Amino acid sequence: MxxxxxxxxxxxxxxxxxxxxxxxxxxxxxxxxxxxxxxxxxxxxxxxxxxxxxxxxxxxxxxxxxxxxxxxxxxxxxxxxxxxxxxxxxxxxxxxxxxxxxxxxxxxxxxxxxxxxxxxxxxxxxxxxxxxxxxxxxxxxxxxxxxxxxxxxxxxxxxGPGVTGWIMTVSLGIMVFFASEKRRRAHFERFWYSHHLFVVFFINWQLHGMxxxxxxxxxxxxxxxxxxxxxxxxxxxxxxxxxxxxxxxIRSRHRTYVSKVIQHPSNVMELQIKKEKTTTRAGQYIFLSCPEISYFQWHPFTLTSAPEEDYISVHIRVVGDFTQALAKAMGCDFEKKGKEETPAGGKVVGTNVNPSVNRLLPRVMVDGPFGSASEDFLKYETVLLVGAGIGVTPFASILKSIWYRMNNFNNSKPTRLSKVYFTWVIRDFGVAEWFHSLLHAIEEQDTQGRIEINIYLTAKIKEDDMNNIILQDVGAEKDAITSLRAPTHFGRPNWDRVFGSIAEKHPETDVGVFFCGPAVLSKQLHQMSNKYSDPKGTRFFFGKENF
Known part of the structure; x- marks a missing residue:
């Protein structure tokens, strides 16, 4: 190392x-x-x-x-x-x-x-x-x-200056109040509507000096x-x-429809959308609006589909007012607990073609796609992708695209990428269960070992469960928890060992480090990228999802 x-x-x-x-x-x-x-x-x-x-x-x-x-x-x-x-x-x-x-x-x-x-x-x-x-x-x-x-x-x-000045001050105060990180995440709708007071703010600003x-x-x-x-x-x-x-x-009026709705475990809904005149890149995100809920609300979601696929998809964790209303409108029912367990691969609850599950799906409007830091992964020969919990979502699109490109599927363009290190840090493996099937498919097709998967389970495991895992792991070709060939690591990653190993294996190489997750881990990876960068050798370029 x-x-x-x-x-x-x-x-x-x-x-x-x-x-x-x-x-x-x-x-x-x-x-x-x-x-x-x-x-x-x-x-x-x-x-x-x-x-x-x-x-x-x-x-x-x-x-x-x-x-x-x-x-x-x-x-x-x-x-x-x-x-x-x-x-x-x-x-x-x-x-x-x-x-x-x-x-x-x-x-x-x-x-x-x-x-x-x-x-x-x-x-x-x-x-x-x-x-x-x-x-x-x-x-x-x-x-x-x-x-x-x-x-x-x-x-x-x-x-005139006094009245317009106080109108501006009150408008600015309301916008700032609801734009704080905590309030914005808890009540996005209040942030969204209050932020449009900028129109009142600007009009009064023009009048203020006249x-x-x-x-x-x-x-x-x-x-x-x-x-x-x-x-x-x-x-x-x-x-x-x-x-x-x-x-x-203009773009919201392009022919757009939901082709499939899949209800996944852990309160995750997948929307597969078909939209004309839309070209995407891996790592991008879109803004989504559902007029049945609100014509004016637009929410950002990371694309989980690859450019090589004939649809765009998003995986939405149902936690807030808007996502709960959207899931209900799409026919998902996450409140049924004990009555009917959602299979690991998800359950199709709506489609535009299959009569057996056909239902009238609401209209959606899509704006984008827009670029993000992860879009730059193709600039590097080696990349380290790190997702924490549900923060793994942006890398679904990237891993799919890399998989297509490395195997030349669906007329995909070749890539200069020679090695991908994917690290997933999770507390509970039940988080983002929809992602498991993608990892299985990638591992089965990656015969040359160009994609290295590492999963770190940080939750404390009971002694009996640990003994069972150890017994099942003995002589097994696949991991007892994930059923992947890649082993599951218990505890948090040793980032010094991870970065040191990559620097040793890839001398004089520019390595792209892409992360999505909590700020604490982001800061740690940022520091490690600087710590292990050598201007004359391996350089680690850090990028974080931010939209």
Whole structure:
């Protein structure tokens, strides 16, 4: 087993840093630097501009701070929509720009920009509250404290900038509240609908700067070049976003129907869908909508079908409100416990052709497919695929496609892949039982041993069960738990041994490491990829599913 290489020179450290960290950190560093640059030059501009002397005299430095924060917020408008333009991002990630810009971190950029907007809004609002206080105190008609309080409230709620500003602030607060990770996962519908308050937010933003409440010292006081300029910053991202919504409407009207519904054990439903004018790649995902449940809700699901198959499929774990409603609409009944056990291979509950199980299946709409980190697996000669629990789903499509390509089935394209290490970390082997048959088929056809399967069972096993497993394993050709030739390992993987072994077997090779699962394990694999990367030898490129 090869030991990790300790970088000695600054150049070696930089080379290792550039493998997994460099591009991403340089991009976000540039993004932060741009904000700082705008803040510094914006502050200097508003502090030194010769036609804003009266405003600075009345309000002081808080006027400059409010204007500078507003300028930064306008810069954020450029970025906020582009990361969620998924067709645009999927197109760009297939270009050489993908080696420079971390397109797979598009949601991270969206969140970072959103938090920048929150921070800018807080600074802008606080500065203007001070400005409104100074305006109320300078009001010659306000003689008493009560009159000054009234003047302060009028500035907030009886002026165009005040009213539109508070509408924007409330809208932003609601969006941020429901977008937190915990609330979004628990109540996706609330997140989905509340996030569309961005339309209200943007409209009021455009109106917010059109009232010319604080005038410059000399004309032109309110020219189109100085007020209501929000649309100029929004234009590029806004036009692309609207184009994507139009494209979604067009694609959702392509002939699409569910050809088969299979109810699997462990509350998993498989939908096999046929859709015209759709070309997929392994590792991609789609957005799915069922108008019978909600016309406006679109949910992302990873494709489990390979490009070589004549349908697209998704395996959906029935856990939330939408998935439960979808399963019921498709005819699945996971509430029958004890009455009728679902067979390991799944039970067909709906099809569009077989009269014996035929039922009227609801209409579905499909948008996509869209690219993800796992789509890059074909760039490497050796790949390590790691799935944790139900996180194994993205690799169904990839393993199928690799299997087709290595065996030249269904007119599939050849692949440069020579070795695939698939590692599945699960607590209970009952999780994702639908995946078992795929592993069996791959192992039976993989006569050259190019796909190595390793399953790690982390749950604590009773002593009696362990004794039975040991007895059955003695002299057996297949594993007693999985019925695969590949043995089941008990406990968590020794990642030092896994990465060291791959580095030893594949010297001077670029290895793609693809993962889907919890953040804790993702961080560990990311660290291991850096630890065992050698700029002059084996390099491990880490990628995580993120949509």
């Amino acid at each position: 090869k030991k990790p290489v300790e970088p000695k020179t600054l150049r070696e450290k930089f080379s290792i840093w550039m493998i997994n960290e460099g591009g991403r950190q340089l991009f976000f560093g540039t993004w932060i630097f741009l904000h700082l640059l705008v803040a510094v030059f914006g502050f200097m501009n508003y502090q030194l501009k010769d036609n804003l002397v009266d405003a600075r005299a009345l309000f002081g430095v808080t006027f400059t701070i409010a204007r500078t924060a507003a300028l930064i917020l306008h810069i954020d408008v450029i970025f906020i929509l582009l990361p969620v333009c998924r067709n645009f991002v999927s197109l760009l990630r297939r270009t050489p720009l993908n080696d420079i810009i971390p397109f797979d971190k598009n949601i991270t950029l969206h969140k970072a920009t959103a938090w920048s907007i929150v921070a800018g809004t807080v600074v802008h609002v606080v500065a203007h509250m001070v400005n409104f206080y100074k305006l109320a105190m300078a009001d010659t008609d306000a003689k008493t404290t009560g009159q000054r309080v009234l003047a302060f409230l009028e500035a907030n709620f009886n002026t 009232f010319c409440m604080i005038k410059p010292d000399r004309p032109p006081y309110c020219s189109s070049n100085t007020i209501g300029v929000f649309w100029r910053y929004w234009l590029i991202g806004g036009v692309i976003w609207i184009s994507e919504r139009v494209l979604r409407e």
